[in-house]
Amino acid sequence: MRMPRRAVKNLSFKEFSSVEEFRRHWDSKSSSAISIEDKLPIHLHWTNRQAENTVICFSAASSKVREVPFWTGRGVTSALDANVLLVSDPSMILDRTLSLGWYAGSLEQPDLIETLTEVFRVVSQGTRPIFFGASAGGWAALKYAARLDGAVAVAVNPQVDIARYKYFPYYLRKAWKTEDGSECLPFEGNVARDYAEGNDTSVVYVQNEGDSHHFIEHFTTFKSTCGNPDKLIELLPDLGPGHVAPTKESLIQILETTIASRSASELRTNLSCIEIKSSGVNNEVKVSGSSFRSSEALNRRYPVLLEKKYNLSPSIRVCTVGIKSPVHLLAKAYAIEVHFDGVEIEKAIARKLGLSWSAGLHCAFFYSQEAPGRAWTTYDSFRIPEAATGVHIVVRQWRQEGLGENRKDSVHLYCKFDSFQIEA
Template sequence: MIERTIPEEGHHHVESVAAFTGPQPGASTTYTIMLDDVPIDLRYDDRGFDTTVVFFHAAITKAVRRYPVFSGATFSEDVAANRLFISDPSLYVDSRIKLGWYAGSSRQPKLQDALTEIISRFDSPDRRLVLFGASGGGFASLYYSTHFSGSIAVPVNPQTTIRNYVPVIVNRYLNYAWDGLPVGELPVCTDVIELYRRPVTHSVLYVQNSGDSDHMEHHYAPFFDVLPEGHKVESHLVDAGEGHVPPKRALLGKILKDVVGS
């Protein structure tokens, strides 16, 4: 298991997903929720707002030195919302896994169901959820938002079909998270395009770098091609440069502010 650094103050250890009843009092609290002997780590910043933004991180890089990975805090500091950061537990299964799409592993084959249940503990009729993520985290935002009516997904340069991403990265995930099982045989959702072929009860602001030709061709276009009449998906194209490059943090912060304030 990868070594994790979690502050003791404000930290809550929960033995199972079923035992997690929701956030505890505190401006900023962390949670370790056990699922199949692998920890799911969360951080929740309760700022007293009626909107909560759920953050899913992208693939980790060599710059990441500390786990869990709570990404998005800097550019969302001025956003008028509570913040829920989720670290993908598949990173703990094998140190060679750098991206897991929050889709689970052979150690946690029911992760998608479990995270849906966990996120629901931060939702209520008088609150609104915004689910934000870039790249692999964008896939997660598109997937998990389908379970929350009235929510808003903000994927940035997302993969919409895992099998269409960089083969070496996909194969690394399959080999070390699923013992080499082919993507088509995984017992989880790996293609959100299929979920959006029918009308959904939430909204999507799909942010895409127009200079990312691979994602434009293999993820963006196939996704928009299947949307039904009356869909609730809005495209927001950004020229961020050539390749799989995200918009600048300042722009992401502005987009998130606009979504929360809308």
């Protein structure tokens, strides 16, 4: 089921019809929101401070993005002695459930990396570009810094090989319409290889030691591959378990120090004096709902026990689902997905129909209620969208406790007067 695209905010953009027009007519003197027409629109926000450095900010993943552009970095850059370019990932417009795209492009915009590289080259002309981002934005900071002479990357808990990250399969499906893996993409997903041949870019790599996945799977990969260790500055604070970022104040200190330092050796010395404090926030928790996992991992954790599809006559506008178990059934034993043929459903519509919405499952759903043994338990009815021609029910095992082996629970879909069994 294809989800609607994100809408574009009603902002006052300085508009360019192409990247070529932007290159020819870009004027850095005024600060403004910028829209560059491409296969997908490129949205930027430029702040000119007539400085010698230009900080280019990329966003991490977020499940709360309703419209584009989605810019982050205003807070940490507001007082810097630097020009600032905020960059919204064009791929975020593709699907409302897509929470990250690494600024790596899509099937609709396969040459995004080349395109943005040219944009950044134009914007940072005559200044030193400093690319800044965390997590998925950290990958982008590393990727683009490697492509511009004299650049610096400040990457915080970045992914290095995006194919090793659990949200990558979902990005593949939504952005590239494939599940074939990273080898099918027109770019190198392991950004460490961009630095393997002694790239002269200075890298400030901030990695929380308590984030075991990013430390082992990503940081060690980058460190072992980096061909110019003199340009790699490692900052390895212990910020607590999980994908925990430094405080805003710590990030500001890191950026201020990077701006003030003129060489890699000076930067290394100056950064060694900074105490990096923990924000205490596991940023991965925020996105786990919307960019859940690969379908294989999801099905392993919450196995599909039953799927049924039914055609709906125009007269059927309400469905009710009931469950009967031979033994006492705990609440939330099952999650029941509800899909409709011929209609695209989003969160607001699901609620109007009397259903909940799962950003993790990317569909309308409800949990099974507690049910006494051998008795039917019925649920609040959900309405059928007017244009729906069919309903597709998917029953997942949601919790393990209380579900013994070789039991058979029954599900009844009242709109069809039909019942079927779950093999639990």
